[in-house]
Amino acid sequence: MTNNAVYENDSIICVTGETLRPGGFLLTERAILACGLEKNQRVLDVGCGMGATVKFLRDDFQIEAFGIDPSEKLIKLGKDKYGLPLDIGKGEILPYEDSSFDAVFTECTLSLMDSYERAIREIYRVLKPGGFFIAADVYARNPEYIDELKKTEVKSCLRNLFDLGTLLNKIDDKGFEISVLEDWTSLLKKLMVEIIFEYGSMAEFWKVTTCGNCEDFKDKLTLCKPGYFLLIGEKEGE
Numbered sequence: 001m002t003n004n005a006v007y008e009n010d011s012i013i014c015v016t017g018e019t020l021r022p023g024g025f026l027l028t029e030r031a032i033l034a035c036g037l038e039k040n041q042r043v044l045d046v047g048c049g050m051g052a053t054v055k056f057l058r059d060d061f062q063i064e065a066f067g068i069d070p071s072e073k074l075i076k077l078g079k080d081k082y083g084l085p086l087d088i089g090k091g092e093i094l095p096y097e098d099s100s101f102d103a104v105f106t107e108c109t110l111s112l113m114d115s116y117e118r119a120i121r122e123i124y125r126v127l128k129p130g131g132f133f134i135a136a137d138v139y140a141r142n143p144e145y146i147d148e149l150k151k152t153e154v155k156s157c158l159r160n161l162f163d164l165g166t167l168l169n170k171i172d173d174k175g176f177e178i179s180v181l182e183d184w185t186s187l188l189k190k191l192m193v194e195i196i197f198e199y200g201s202m203a204e205f206w207k208v209t210t211c212g213n214c215e216d217f218k219d220k221l222t223l224c225k226p227g228y229f230l231l232i233g234e235k236e237g238e
């Protein structure tokens, strides 16, 4: 598989800005309000990229926010530019104490992990009782072709579209009560339109990012009908 990750590529940064996901801060803000997050609460952004959400939570809501991401390149950008409290690491092994956060965000990140099940267990561990797990990510509106899509060779979250039913079961089994589940496919469509405006076509975008010739990926992706969701789960109380 190619080592060029789409999310580390300047070609996507120039379309999305520092939030490397559909919708920018729209769903972040929606989740903050839905969870009633307040000043001085402790929040972790897993897969924080350059730390755009960490900065937003700190500047606009005075929330004590932290971020973690395995990309040295993206963490360095966020630290050098804004001096944010960002760690290098993976969602599957969080270097934080049990019950130490009021909320954990994963924004377009869970789909990129080697083991999202392990990350969900870790997120549950570091959340305080009654804490919130907020996930926005990609899913297949037609999950029938997910396995075929996974066999393709592109380092983008779009290769790992979730089967929403399976994901919900895993989150529920871990002990989260799901309070919000919303479809935001419109944001993914909007991002694709913005990419087409910037590059002329999606094909041209894939060419300048990771895969000029990955027809197989494009075909399977179309069959899967990509969508985008926002989900909020609450950890069981004491």
Ligand SMILES: C[S@@+](CC[C@H](N)C(=O)[O-])C[C@H]1O[C@@H](n2cnc3c(N)ncnc32)[C@H](O)[C@@H]1O
Pocket: 007, 018, 019, 020, 021, 046, 047, 048, 049, 050, 052, 053, 068, 069, 070, 071, 074, 089, 090, 091, 092, 106, 107, 108, 109, 112, 113, 114, 157
């Ligand atoms: C599409 S970007 C989203 C970044 C950020 N959440 C945002 O919305 O701007 C996906 C991020 O997931 C990170 N990532 C990949 N594998 C990960 C893992 N195992 N644990 C945590 N983050 C991971 C990538 O380094 C990248 O920064």
